[in-house]
Amino acid sequence: EVQLVExxxxxxxxxxxxxxxxxxxxxxxxxxxxxxxxxAPGKGLEWxxxxxxxATEVYYVDSVKGRFTVSRDNAKNSLYLQMDALxxxxxxxxxxxxxxxVVVSAIPGYWGRGALVTVSS
Amino acid sequence: DIQMTQSPSSLxxxxxxxxxxxxxxxxxxxxxxxWYQQKxxxxxxxxxFAASSLHTGVPSRFSGxxxxxxxxxxxxxxxxxxxxxYYCQQYxxxxxxxxxxxxxxx
Numbered sequence: 001e002v003q004l005v006e007x008x009x010x011x012x013x014x015x016x017x018x019x020x021x022x023x024x025x026x027x028x029x030x031x032x033x034x035x036x037x038x039x040a041p042g043k044g045l046e047w048x049x050x051x052x053x054x055a056t057e058v059y060y061v062d063s064v065k066g067r068f069t070v071s072r073d074n075a076k077n078s079l080y081l082q083m084d085a086l087x088x089x090x091x092x093x094x095x096x097x098x099x100x101x102v103v104v105s106a107i108p109g110y111w112g113r114g115a116l117v118t119v120s121s
Numbered sequence: 122d123i124q125m126t127q128s129p130s131s132l133x134x135x136x137x138x139x140x141x142x143x144x145x146x147x148x149x150x151x152x153x154x155x156w157y158q159q160k161x162x163x164x165x166x167x168x169x170f171a172a173s174s175l176h177t178g179v180p181s182r183f184s185g186x187x188x189x190x191x192x193x194x195x196x197x198x199x200x201x202x203x204x205x206x207y208y209c210q211q212y213x214x215x216x217x218x219x220x221x222x223x224x225x226x227x
Contacts, residue, residue: 037165045157045165045208047217059215062122100170106212107155109176111164 002026002110004096009115016086020115022079022096030054030074033105036081038092039114048094049081050106064090086119093117123147123211127220134227138199142223144192144209153213156185156194159222160205168207169194201227 008020022034036048049070050059058070069082079096094115097108124147134140144154152172157165167176169185172192182203184195196203204227209220 044222045159045210045219047210047219050215050217059217061216095164100167100176104170106217107167107170107210108157108165109167109170111166113164 002098004098004110004112006094006096006112006115009094009117011118011120012086013121014087014119016119017082017084018086018117020081020083020094020096020117022081022112024077024079024096024098027098029072029077031102033099034070034072034079035097035099035106035108036070036079037095037097037108037111038090039095040089040092043092046092051079052105083117086117088119091117091119122216123150123214123218125209125211125218125220127207127209127223129223130221131224131226134199134225136199136201136227139195139197140199140225142194142207142209142225144187144194144220146190146192146211146213149189150211150213152188153211154185154187154192155210155212156183157208157210158203158205159208165208196225199227203227 003025005023051070067085071080096112098110099105100109154172156169159165173185206222
């Protein structure tokens, strides 16, 4: 069974940094693209970033470019989101997700439960 | 960026009904469209990819169609557990973008 468990969320002040982690199990992590999607309170879904199997292709939504960095450690079956210079509008639940399959790679097929990040002074 | 517009924003239906949600892209995206279901305070669930392919474990009551700029999600024989918000998403090009969501009340 595919399992994705996010951790590292919490309350931070504007301008601070936070690292989200996603522990993957139940599949061969190194075979799949991974995705971060976020959802601000009461709002819709927003794609944040994609990373390919060996981190040679990484894509971001414009609003986080230069501030967020997605990475992965295939030996640890883990995905990360380094978030710097956080702003109030980064407040959201952040979901880690695995690609549908090895062919349909750009979009989520399996989701974690999410981690809440709150940016507030 | 490709804008995705869903309609309606919300709808109400009854058990056993058939409902259709539409999604329009601001430019052609081929069949590179996905649909998701989200219930309150839970993670999204993947329903459909490539416009019409059902994700593993999704009931056949759900179906998707369309290509180019116009797409539909159809749910037949509505069940109480189908009450949720539904999102479309294009993945033809980066940045990947979602529609604003359609809230379905049963």
